[in-house]
Amino acid sequence: MNKKIFVILLVTCLAITASIFSTGTANAEWGDIVLNSKSTSMKKAGVKPVVFPHWFHRIRFKCKVCHEDIFIIKKGANDINMTKIMSGEFCGKCHNGLVAWAPLYCERCHSYTGSKPNAPTNEN
Ligand code: HEC
Ligand code: HEC
Ligand code: HEC
Numbered sequence: 207m208n209k210k211i212f213v214i215l216l217v218t219c220l221a222i223t224a225s226i227f228s229t230g231t232a233n234a235e236w237g238d239i240v241l242n243s244k245s246t247s248m249k250k251a252g253v254k255p256v257v258f259p260h261w262f263h264r265i266r267f268k269c270k271v272c273h274e275d276i277f278i279i280k281k282g283a284n285d286i287n288m289t290k291i292m293s294g295e296f297c298g299k300c301h302n303g304l305v306a307w308a309p310l311y312c313e314r315c316h317s318y319t320g321s322k323p324n325a326p327t328n329e330n
Contacts, residue, residue, distance in 0.1 A: 237259060237260045237261025237262070237264070238257050238258065238259050238260065238261075239257075239258045239260050239281055240255055240256065240257055240258075240318050240320075240323045240324075241255065241256040241257075241258055241282075241286065242255035242256070242318070242323040242324060243282055243285075244286075244287060245323070247287075248316065253312050253313070253316035254313070254316045254317060254318045254319065255316065255318035255323040256315050256316055256317075256318065257315070257317045257318045258297075258315075276295075276296060276299050277296065284296060288309070291309050292309060297309065297315065301315075
């Protein structure tokens with residue numbers, strides 16, 4: 207192989223590797239969806255906005271477990287509240303003390319500590 211072609215191939219391989227790694231990290235970081243449409247009632251109740259760790263769930267369940275039987279596949283499109291969760295809808299389909307821990311530990315879900323809960327997230 208001539209040297210020039212070798213260098214071009216090497217650079218291409220490095221570029222591909224770099225892009226794989228960077229999207230990998232990006233997914234892990236951007237995998238969180240902040241749910242804050244009920245900000246007024248959450249403030250009143252003294253809980254923070256909700257962070258839904260999408261990636262954490264995506265590696266444990268097939269997409270079709272949640273989409274679209276439990277959640278419409280669009281950020282902000284689901285009208286979720288605690289009454290529904292406690293009666294086994296939305297997060298409560300699993301966070302019921304059987305599939306996963308019960309919705310008693312408020313701060314596990316209401317955990318957003320950043321300053322821009324409504325900033326667009328680059329999630330898909
Ligand atoms: C444990 C349940 C769960 C699983 C499993 C899951 N999702 Fe989601 N997904 C959600 C929730 C909750 C939201 C946020 C909905 C909202 O904001 O009302 C969401 C939102 C989305 C969105 C919309 C994001 C946006 O910015 O509008 C897409 C796209 C999506 N999911 C794709 C997937 C894909 C692809 C998979 C499988 C690899 C998957 N989801 C698995 C619960 C899940
Ligand atoms: C399809 C089932 C399912 C649904 C629906 C679901 N979860 Fe989960 N969730 C799980 C399981 C299983 C775990 C892991 C429990 C464990 O480790 O004991 C988990 C763990 C979590 C964790 C902890 C993550 C960590 O890093 O330990 C959070 C936070 C969470 N869920 C929030 C939510 C929220 C908010 C919703 C609704 C928007 C939701 N979940 C809906 C199954 C689900
Ligand atoms: C399994 C995750 C989870 C747990 C645990 C949880 N919540 Fe929530 N909560 C949510 C989600 C998701 C929403 C909807 C947020 C939105 O769309 O703005 C919500 C909404 C709310 C709201 C506003 C809507 C309403 O129902 O009035 C209040 C207040 C609230 N939660 C209080 C609590 C308290 C108090 C606890 C502990 C006893 C708790 N939550 C535990 C996920 C959870």
